[in-house]
Amino acid sequence: MTIAICPGSFDPVTNGHYDVISRSAKIFDKVIVCILINPSKQPMFTAEERVRFVEKVTANLPNVEVDTFTGLLVDYAREKGAKAIVKGLRAVSDFEYEFQQALTNKVLNPDLETVYLNTSAEYMYLSSSIVKQVGAFGGDISAFIPAEVVEEVEKAVHERSKI
Numbered sequence: 713m714t715i716a717i718c719p720g721s722f723d724p725v726t727n728g729h730y731d732v733i734s735r736s737a738k739i740f741d742k743v744i745v746c747i748l749i750n751p752s753k754q755p756m757f758t759a760e761e762r763v764r765f766v767e768k769v770t771a772n773l774p775n776v777e778v779d780t781f782t783g784l785l786v787d788y789a790r791e792k793g794a795k796a797i798v799k800g801l802r803a804v805s806d807f808e809y810e811f812q813q814a815l816t817n818k819v820l821n822p823d824l825e826t827v828y829l830n831t832s833a834e835y836m837y838l839s840s841s842i843v844k845q846v847g848a849f850g851g852d853i854s855a856f857i858p859a860e861v862v863e864e865v866e867k868a869v870h871e872r873s874k875i
Contacts, residue, residue, distance in 0.1 A: 716740040716796040716827070717789055719781075721748050723755040724865045725765045726843055726857050728835035732800035733766075735829055737773045744792060745770065749782040756844055756872055768860040786821040796825045802836045848873030 718733050722745070736743045747762045755762070759780050770776040781788045789797065797817065799810050807828070814826035831838075838856055847853045847869030854862045 713741040714796070715742045715744065715792060715794040716798050717744050717746050717785070717792070717794045718798045718800075719746040719748060719785055721750070721753070721755060721840065722762045722766055723757050723840045724762065724843060724857060724861065724869075725769055726835070726838050726840055727855075728800065728802070728831050728838040729766075730769055730858050731832050731835050732798065732829050733770060733776060734773060736798045737770075737776050739827075740796065740798075741775060743773075743776045743798070744794065745776060745778045746785070746788060747778065747780045749780050751782070757868065761868070765861045765865070769858040771860075784820065786817050786824055789824050790821060794824065796827050798827050798829060800831045801828050802831045802838075844869055844873070 716736055718736055720729065722729055733743065733745055745766050747759060747766065749759050757765070763778050763780060766778045770778065785797065801807055801810065810826070810828065817824055817826060843853050843856045846856070847866060850870070853866060853869070857865055
């Protein structure tokens with residue numbers, strides 16, 4: 713069984729995230745969506761909320777599971793028996809950062825490969841930050857995030873925004 717990890721903050725999950733996750737699920741036997749818990753970052757949504765959102769959105773993908781992690785991704789991958797990390801790329805600027813990460817991960821775990829999937833064209837501009845910014849100003853974010861979580865995300869963004 714070939715296991716891949718799709719890591720990220722998913723704060724909140726977007727249609728672009730789902731695009732990469734669902735396409736990964738067609739390539740690998742099992743995909744673990746790992747939600748990053750980074751003590752140096754202040755996400756809008758709790759880890760539990762982010763897990764719940766991704767679980768709702770991926771409920772139709774039987775070979776996808778959702779988990780959280782803290783620490784080194786290479787250690788988590790080794791623990792889970794993963795052979796690949798899947799990263800979605802929107803632009804050249806994404807590649808520069810992800811390439812550095814991939815090279816570092818390769819030094820730390822030579823058996824772990826990084827696979828890049830270009831985000832589908834209709835989502836290349838999309839990020840969680842954009843969703844939160846549009847939502848904070850009362851804009852309609854339903855075109856940016858999966859329908860399963862629109863209502864809950866809209867409400868939370870509106871209540872938690874400092875704008």
